[in-house]
Amino acid sequence: MRLKYALTVCDPKSSQIVAYQSRTTGNSHLTREDICTALGMTQARQRVGLCLLYAKFTKDHSSGQMALEEIIKFARSQSGLYVGNLTGRKGVSILILMSKLVLEEFCRTADTPNAKCRCGGGGQVCDREQTEVTGKLVMIKCKRCRGTGLKPVPKSRARMSIAKLMPSLSQSTWSRKWQPFYDLLLSWCYQESMEAEIEYSQITEVSRSE
Numbered sequence: 001m002r003l004k005y006a007l008t009v010c011d012p013k014s015s016q017i018v019a020y021q022s023r024t025t026g027n028s029h030l031t032r033e034d035i036c037t038a039l040g041m042t043q044a045r046q047r048v049g050l051c052l053l054y055a056k057f058t059k060d061h062s063s064g065q066m067a068l069e070e071i072i073k074f075a076r077s078q079s080g081l082y083v084g085n086l087t088g089r090k091g092v093s094i095l096i097l098m099s100k101l102v103l104e105e106f107c108r109t110a111d112t113p114n115a116k117c118r119c120g121g122g123g124q125v126c127d128r129e130q131t132e133v134t135g136k137l138v139m140i141k142c143k144r145c146r147g148t149g150l151k152p153v154p155k156s157r158a159r160m161s162i163a164k165l166m167p168s169l170s171q172s173t174w175s176r177k178w179q180p181f182y183d184l185l186l187s188w189c190y191q192e193s194m195e196a197e198i199e200y201s202q203i204t205e206v207s208r209s210e
């Protein structure tokens, strides 16, 4: 069972999601209790990544708040290298806004309004040629979204939001300093969450072999 489904199993609000999940992925060898224990262990070892994944897949407000705090902390530790230290009232507002934008992008799923690509969020499309040739439905990775199922977020979106707080921000300064900072924060979120995924699957693999 993928971690994203596991999160919903231990979320008391999501019994419907659990029902949906058992229909779509089949029954797991793990009991609900196993899953909750594995999540607890993952939390102890990969707290930040798990927190980000909770925010992404449960859409829970308090998880979102916690994930945001983690991004802000990381952003604060890195900003000096990219855009200068963000201090003072305005600096802090910019830091928070930047982190919010990153979290929003990270948390997009096919359920996010208007996020779905033309493939309907599945990330796969029918290969007409092959389907015709073979007479069987052949699905391939959607080229538009590269399999994510999501429309790409326009690069200008973050710049326009930050420019509201920093009217003097030029396009070239954005591209040279801010965009790399934004990309760093976003890839950090992916990295942390991937580590949590790996940790979780290692833990559950161990419990499978016991």
Ligand SMILES: [Zn+2]
Binding pocket: 117, 118, 119, 120, 121, 123, 124, 142, 143, 144, 145, 146, 147, 148, 149, 150
């Ligand atoms: Zn697509």
